[in-house]
Amino acid sequence: MEYLVNRRDIDFILKEQIHYEKLFELPEFKEFTTEMFDMVLDQSFKFAQQEIAPLNASGDKEGCLFDGKTVKAPKGYKEAYQHFAENGFIGMDVPATYGGQGLPLTVAMPASEFFSGASVSFMMYPGLTRGAAHLIETCGSEALKNIYVQKMYSGVWAGTMCLTEPQAGSAVGDLKTTAVPQPDGSYKIKGGKMFISSGDHDLTENIIHLVLARIQGDPENSTKGISLFVVPKLKVKKDGSVGESNDVKTVNIEHKMGIKGQATCTLSFGDNDQCVGHLVGEPRSGMKQMFQMMNEARLLCGMQGLSISGTAFEHALQYAKERVQGQGKTIVAFPDVRRMLMLQKAYVEGIRSLLYHTGYYIDMGKGHPNPETKAYYQGFADLLTPMCKAYGSDMGFKVTELAMQTYGGYGYISEYPIEQYMRDVKISSIYEGTNGIQALDLLGRKLPQNGGQVVQQFYAMLDEFVTKNQNEPALKVELGEFKKALDLIAQVAMSFMEMTGKGDFNYPMLSATPFLNMFSNVVVAYYLLDQAVIAHVKLAKLLEEKVDDPSQHKGFIKGNDEAAYLDGKIKTARFFVHQVLPTVRATVKSINSGDRSALEIIL
């Protein structure tokens, strides 16, 4: 299927909303130019469209083949993986030390949107490799780094993260995989892992598993006793060449609703007591280390939601403009179809802005020379990550539902791309911590971060935005509505703190998911309104320059792509504020009801 994306919208966010040239203030990015950034995006888009997108439907149809011993990825994946690596796309946003391109995440985000949007099943192979390599790069010893990292970024070896076990899903602390120290400093690993994405395949010479396990004698039934190990599929010799099997067995692959081109494996480590692992960093710090990769992966889940829904929306829009129904009208003229398209547009563009901004906050949080500014942005990134993950994936799924409804019967059949998009995107709500876990993370960890300072700073930024723009007549009503919703978030957050202060944890936990959704709606409304304010100024200027007679404005906007795009930004923000934001009040009413039926009922 063709990969469709709205490049204009991506450029708008990077150049007119974020102003990505601000990244040049950071020492690590001072050598870059906007031309270089744009070139990377052009290359990435071209690659996504030409080399990845053609594998999406075929990979879904073919699936992965497990012969009882090893796994074969779908046809074409191997070649595409190698080209992907040759282009330097795996380590796009990691330092150059081991072969990365050292680009900011702000630029890697749209590239990631192109790649995932073209085929999320494919993109998970390099995505996990990058995450695993980067984790070794960040936490591993020099020896581990030298052996593994470059080979992974360059596409010779791939990577995975191995957390889940049959009895330990959301409760990682229940894991049973063991690590027994050996005289040479290595560990013998034993245990079973399941739902391992990219767990086995034929894309690379070797696969490097990052495995959570418990060192003999460390605390049980708790995440505190967990350590992290590098466990290659094939042993690596001293000279870096690949040796014999490391006693890692592929037990099975899952048959899934979607992402069928992605090999989701059950792995068994050390069936013959010959599985060697190498400790990463300190013992018992595995959970903390894995969270680096987890946080990146959570952002990527949000990105999967965005990228798939982004292309689903573009397809639905194209279809609606072409499909004739009833006296020669195209269905884009029908109000109910317009409502569905607008919902898709608003979610996609709002979530895109949220994700790209989060990428930007991460860049600033990592690299800003001023420690206060650094902490300020890192706090925003932490706060927004669960929203990117949960809201991005849930609304991504919602958008595919709306896209399917726009297509009617054609949306349900495999000849058209939407049904695969729907099946593929669903997993993003589940893995890397279910969206329920994300909501608890937001409530239990992110709100109280630094004594609530992070969320207060974020509130202050949004509040200041309202103050600055509230007299703009074109958006006055919408900014007023936004301000009310923003204040409701603050109120609810306070009420949760009071409840937990009184020892009532269950009620806030019951409201965690609705709270994450309402908070995300406010955040998305903010980014859309910010875009509308920018677009309004630009459109006014454009009209002033090009049209003398104000009565001709409407006609000009209709005939001019750029004017229509800017006008669309204003209307999208208005639509979202009036059609979606009112649900915030409904959620507040629900939370304020104090209704505990769900806690008290006998189920």
Next chain:
Amino acid sequence: MEYLVNRRDIDFILKEQIHYEKLFELPEFKEFTTEMFDMVLDQSFKFAQQEIAPLNASGDKEGCLFDGKTVKAPKGYKEAYQHFAENGFIGMDVPATYGGQGLPLTVAMPASEFFSGASVSFMMYPGLTRGAAHLIETCGSEALKNIYVQKMYSGVWAGTMCLTEPQAGSAVGDLKTTAVPQPDGSYKIKGGKMFISSGDHDLTENIIHLVLARIQGDPENSTKGISLFVVPKLKVKKDGSVGESNDVKTVNIEHKMGIKGQATCTLSFGDNDQCVGHLVGEPRSGMKQMFQMMNEARLLCGMQGLSISGTAFEHALQYAKERVQGQGKTIVAFPDVRRMLMLQKAYVEGIRSLLYHTGYYIDMGKGHPNPETKAYYQGFADLLTPMCKAYGSDMGFKVTELAMQTYGGYGYISEYPIEQYMRDVKISSIYEGTNGIQALDLLGRKLPQNGGQVVQQFYAMLDEFVTKNQNEPALKVELGEFKKALDLIAQVAMSFMEMTGKGDFNYPMLSATPFLNMFSNVVVAYYLLDQAVIAHVKLAKLLEEKVDDPSQHKGFIKGNDEAAYLDGKIKTARFFVHQVLPTVRATVKSINSGDRSALEIIL
């Protein structure tokens, strides 16, 4: 997969809420007894569980086979279809004249829930046969009835409805299939139809298509020029035996996201000018006739939503009670899981009550001896049908989403039943008139029905319910909230009428889907609250009888299934009123905003 359903809840609705014995007042049902009804339900449930459910996963995996000429349904379907027919299940709720059982729809509804919940792909074969046969029975000539109807109810022949053409989906009036009158009174049919459910298969000796076509010379591009024809796949000889091919060609079958055991066909009629059709009733009344079958089919779409989500919820509940995560707790203890389960429970039980009541209203509307009462109930059935269809299917899909989230990773893989349920149920939002079409039907046809009298009568029934029960302390708050929401529906309906009165049709049409959803939420809240009122009285009585010390009530409820069920009814209604009903206000705020961005934007 095992078919799970909450039989207690079904009995509650039939016996304690609807009081199905009231049907004995209707002449056509006066011979029945409640024992007979219950026996039918027991039989249906047993058949669903033992003979249909085992075909669901295998049918999904195997799919239908098209060899370029004919279609084979999955293994086991043929035998099950014949047993189904032998049990008299096809014509369960049609008169005995041609072999029906003459049961009320009120009783056929739960049977239909069992059958569809066990396998919707399978159930569509007898479902379409029943619809087609009943349409011939209602509108056809004596000759047609004598030839076709009994053979269809008895499982010798199957049936379909053929509306959609490539260029005519929602806009049926655009169809191009033609019918040319022949000297013998028959017609030559020529044209292509697509998305024909059960369009071809090997379950029966013959397939009887009901085809919409335009008689030569009748008005084009309008539903007014459409007539309805009986077009058998194989010609039927005078003695009723099957003859040569009737020039009906199976061109293709669709590859779909779900309902893979169901053969969705593209058919070509009269490629060799040898396709004979027989007019049903009067010329140019095809649309009106087909609407009988369409309305039945719309109710069945809602039933598909209910039945699949009903069993998905039971599976999720069972899973949550068994799945251990984190220090030996089962996940049903976690507040976020309870929230998800309660949403599933409330939607399933609310929609079940809505659908069964609609079945009851149809029975009363068809058979009540008093013309006024008859019209009263028929009006309710008409009003509620689009809600049953659209809300039933959309919320059915939503429930499968929540069920999958409850399962976590296991929900996404084919070893567990949820992912198939999700794929299967999605189609119900699309076919038989997309849910967008249902919303327009509610707004444009059903609200103004009899000058608004029907909706006013329905409002009066709900309002009276509040008045009657508002002093019940256990539900006082909830009834108050309900009343406010109910009045908002009336307000919005009025405002739409004012707008259309002023010639503004687009804005109401833009709000049609949100309006259908908010109206349905109020209707479902009504049925749940009605159940809660009943349960409250029964529970009080039970406690009075069984427990002397009021401080022991909680403990008793926990240990007594019936008490827990009744207590659950009260809590489910409270939950729905506090967690879902507030969205009604949000929708009203959206509608009242007057925001026309979606209509004005250049897409």
